Amino acid sequence: xxxxxxxxxxxxxxxxxxxxxxxxxxxxxxxxxxxxxxxxxxxxxxxxxxxxxxxxxxxxxxxxxxxxxxxxxxxxxxxxxxxxxxxxxxxxxxxxxxxxxxxxxxxxxxxxxxxxxxxxxxxxxxxxxxxxxxxxxxxxxxxxxxxxxxxxxxxxxxxxxxxxxxxxxxxxxxxxxxxxxxxxxxxxxxxxxxxxxxxxxxxxxxxxxxxxxxxxxxxxxxxxxxxxxxxxxxxxxxxxxxxxxxxxxxxxxxxxxxxxxxxxxxxxxxxxxxxxxxxxxxxxxxxxxxxxxxxxxxxxxxxxx
Amino acid sequence: xxxxxxxxxxxxxxxxxxxxxxxxxxxxxxxxxxxxxxxxxxxxxxxxxxxxxxxxxxxxxxxxxxxxxxxxxxxxxxxxxxxxxxxxxxxxxxxxxxxxxxxxxxxxxxxxxxxxxxxxxxxxxxxxxxxxxxxxxxxxxxxxxxxxxxxxxxxxxxxxxxxxxxxxxxxxxxxxxxxxxxxxxxxxxxxxxxxxxxxxxxxxxxxxxxxxxxxxxxxxxxxxxxxxxxxxxxxxxxxxxxxxxxxxxxxxxxxxxxxxxxxxxxxxxxxxxxxxxxxxxxxxxxxxxxxxxxxxxxx
Numbered sequence: 011x012x013x014x015x016x017x018x019x020x021x022x023x024x025x026x027x028x029x030x031x032x033x034x035x036x037x038x039x040x041x042x043x044x045x046x047x048x049x050x051x052x053x054x055x056x057x058x059x060x061x062x063x064x065x066x067x068x069x070x071x072x073x074x075x076x077x078x079x080x081x082x083x084x085x086x087x088x089x090x091x092x093x094x095x096x097x098x099x100x101x102x103x104x105x106x107x108x109x110x111x112x113x114x115x116x117x118x119x120x121x122x123x124x125x126x127x128x129x130x131x132x133x134x135x136x137x138x139x140x141x142x143x144x145x146x147x148x149x150x151x152x153x154x155x156x157x158x159x160x161x162x163x164x165x166x167x168x169x170x171x172x173x174x175x176x177x178x179x180x181x182x183x184x185x186x187x188x189x190x191x192x193x194x195x196x197x198x199x200x201x202x203x204x205x206x207x208x209x210x211x212x213x214x215x216x217x218x219x220x221x222x223x224x225x226x227x228x229x230x231x232x233x234x235x236x237x238x239x240x241x242x243x244x245x246x247x248x249x250x251x252x253x254x255x256x257x258x259x260x261x262x263x264x265x266x267x268x269x270x271x272x273x274x275x276x277x278x279x280x281x282x283x284x285x286x287x288x289x290x291x292x293x294x295x296x297x298x299x300x301x302x303x304x305x306x307x308x309x310x311x312x313x314x315x
Numbered sequence: 316x317x318x319x320x321x322x323x324x325x326x327x328x329x330x331x332x333x334x335x336x337x338x339x340x341x342x343x344x345x346x347x348x349x350x351x352x353x354x355x356x357x358x359x360x361x362x363x364x365x366x367x368x369x370x371x372x373x374x375x376x377x378x379x380x381x382x383x384x385x386x387x388x389x390x391x392x393x394x395x396x397x398x399x400x401x402x403x404x405x406x407x408x409x410x411x412x413x414x415x416x417x418x419x420x421x422x423x424x425x426x427x428x429x430x431x432x433x434x435x436x437x438x439x440x441x442x443x444x445x446x447x448x449x450x451x452x453x454x455x456x457x458x459x460x461x462x463x464x465x466x467x468x469x470x471x472x473x474x475x476x477x478x479x480x481x482x483x484x485x486x487x488x489x490x491x492x493x494x495x496x497x498x499x500x501x502x503x504x505x506x507x508x509x510x511x512x513x514x515x516x517x518x519x520x521x522x523x524x525x526x527x528x529x530x531x532x533x534x535x536x537x538x539x540x541x542x543x544x545x546x547x548x549x550x551x552x553x554x555x556x557x558x559x560x561x562x563x564x565x566x567x568x569x570x571x572x573x574x575x576x577x578x579x580x581x582x583x584x585x586x587x588x589x590x591x592x593x594x595x596x597x598x599x600x601x602x603x604x605x606x607x608x609x610x611x612x613x614x
Contacts, residue, residue, distance in 0.1 A: 018426070024501040025419045029431060032416035035471050039448070040438035046447020060450065105342060117336070123600065124343040127350060130593050131531030132548045138555055138585040139349040142356050142369050148578055150352055153368030185342060186501060194607045213327040232609050236468035236474070246533065253554070270445050273374075275537070280446060287444020295441045315433065 050288040054280035079269060080146040080286075084242070087265040094180045099234060099263075107222055125186030135245030136179060140252050144175070169262040172253065173258035175223050176263065180248055180279030188233070195229040196222060211306065231305060231312040239298035242266060242290050266290050333564030357381070364578045380576045380583035390542065390550065391587075398547040402520065402528040402592075407538045409470040409524050410517060416428035417479035418505050423488060432480075437471050449537060464538035465546060469482055469527040475520045481610030482516030522599045547588040555581055 019026065022212050032219040050070055052063040074080050100150050105125070131139070144148050144165040152162040199221065207217050244265030255272075264266040266286060298314075306313035348371070356369045360377035367374055384391070416435075420428050442448075458464040486509065494504045510517070535549035543555065576583075 022425060025422060025425055028415040028505065029419040029607070031412045032471060032476065033431070033434065036435060036438050036473075039451075039467070041444055042453050043443030043447035045451060046443045049447055049450070052452075059454070060447075099341075105339065108331075108339055111331055111358055112335045112339065113332070117339075121339045121343045123596070125346050126596065126600075127593070128346050130526060130530075130596065131589060132529075132532060132551075134532050134548045134552045134555070135353075135585045135589055138581055139353055141555070142352050142582060143349070144317075144370040145369075148364050150369040150371070154366070165498075186346065186537070190603055190607050191609060194604045197604055198608065214331045215327055229609060230486070236439070248327060251552075263530065266443075272445055274449065280450075283445035284444060287446050291441050291444055298440055310584070315436070 021177065028277050045077065046284070047288050047291075049284035051285075052281060054284075062277055066281065070281040071289070074282055074286055074289070079264075080262070080289075083264050083266050083269045085263050086262065087242050087267075090176060090180075091237070092183075093177050094245075095234060095241070096238045097177060098184045098188060098231065099237075100187035103179055103192050103226065103230070105185060105189040106196055106226075107218055109189065110196045110222070111218075118252075122186065125189065127186070128183045129187040129245060131183070133251035136183065136248075137254070140175070140179070146206035161238055166256065168257050169259045170264050176248060176252060179252060180245070183248075191233060192226060192229060195226055199225045228312050231309075232314065233300060235298070235305065235314050238301050239294055242293040244268065246271065272276060337458065345595055353585050357579055357586050359579055361576040361579050369578075377576075377579070380579035381587075383576055383580060384583050385585060390545070393543060394545050394547045394550045397462075397544065398464075398529060401462075401531075402525050405470055405528045406525045408522055410521050413471055413476050413479055413520065414483075414510065414513065414517060415505065417476050417483055418509055420476070420481045421483045422491070422510055428453065435476060439473050452538065459538050460541045460544060461538075462544070464504045465531065465534050465544065468534050469524070469531055472524070472527075475523060478607065478609055479513070479516050481608050482606060483513060485608075486512050515602035515606035517606075518599045518602040523548055525595060526592060551584050551588045554584055 046060060049063075050062060050068060051065055052060070053066045054067075055063045058064075109118055109121065128136075132308070141149075144163075146152060146162065146164055146166060149165070151165070155162050163171070165175075203221055204217055207221060207284070212220065244267040246267045249263060249265050249268050250271070253259050254265075255269075255276075267290075270283045270286050273279040273286070302314050351371060352369065355371060355373050356364070358371035358376055358378070359369070360375040360379065361375075363373070363375040363533035419425055420432055420435075422428065434523060441512050452458045456463075458467075490508055490512075491504055494508055499507070530548055531546060532552050535546050536546070536552075539545065539549065
């Protein structure tokens, strides 16, 4: 048996070497930090290092849950991501289906290029766009309102507006990018299926309903499952660059990631921020396990694993 | 088939066309307007912004903001060079490592591919979080204020490896098989045969990786204090929040503080840091739809 394994390893030597850099990378940057989870149960001291720092049991968690922030940031993170997943995917699928039906190649190419543009902007630049739009004194929105003699809006101090602003920018940035994944799978559908359906008298809406959507199912499942796996992980760039450290808006804009960032780099609470990180990872893990289990039950083919 | 049903299907097609053109045009417009807003803002004179605010079309044209941004280009040039160096190195190295991994993972005769696939995929399911990773980078690998702290984090991405693997699956196994019979080794097959055939996939993932490097500010925020290591986006971030700081510096150096085109400068800087990467898109776009199929995570 042992010689068997050795022989097999040897015959796959080159392939193992080829995959080695990627394996080492994730081993070092993803698996090694997993051991750092013990920090959540310790009071970190720079001089003693991770292993030497004293244990404090669940104190870090207690502190986080007692401040009352836990509920707020968890709720915000989950609700925002749920909104992003639903709205973005629906928009992307609709765009992909309509793009596939549009006859003019020039229009299609131009539209695709334009819709992809926002994906090129960094969140820092999107922050500048938001500032251009919503700034109280000079913002385009208020300039427009003033010229229409409507009272101005004080957007940077009103938490209510930000739910919609954040959802808008998330969709805006992702629509063109995500639609391409769906377009790619529409293109791989056999044209003959459509022709046959047409001959049988199916109209274009029926063809979309009975051919396009079912064949998109695997792509939808994998993209949505991957997104659901991160439902407790905020897009840090979106929240941080649009809102920044604007404490006035935290009620509706603070998510787990911005909270962890602040407690780590601003308040230097190493123990508590690792406890929250751990809590976040457990939530993500549990969500993906449950969703994957449900998908497996209904349709084994499309489950992630 | 009756003529009425043919007619009906024509009407349906028409309806869908109308919905399609209107809907796609509206979305395209929504994607375009913010760009127009920043370009217009960067070309408006400061006094006109102060008195009338930002508009879709400038009330008073002015190049002042660009002239000002380029008057003292040292920091700009150094950030540009750093960002270009990071983008080029990171994209080439990252793409090569990802493509090798993806190739191995889709080889049907590689018996451990399921295990390795799960090894990669698991990192997206569960991770240690920001803090242990940060401490690893800073206290154990001593990467604070180094080029490495900016180069390594965006290097590989599990999702991209999965996309590349799905793409490579579309290349027939027969190619690998026949090359093997001719006596070619696995690495030679990969370099000579697979890489050239994988162009659409590589171009697409290459563009994504390049964008991640070009647009990265987070790693600078975490790891960089030294101005020599400011990436373009981080420089922009610093300047957006810190016009007051710039004003002070200028007052000390004896420049006319009132001349600072603050509001339009913010927009001009946003244009200047975005510009170059957009030119990559036309070269890559034709490969796009081909290159982007996602397949199951299962090995």
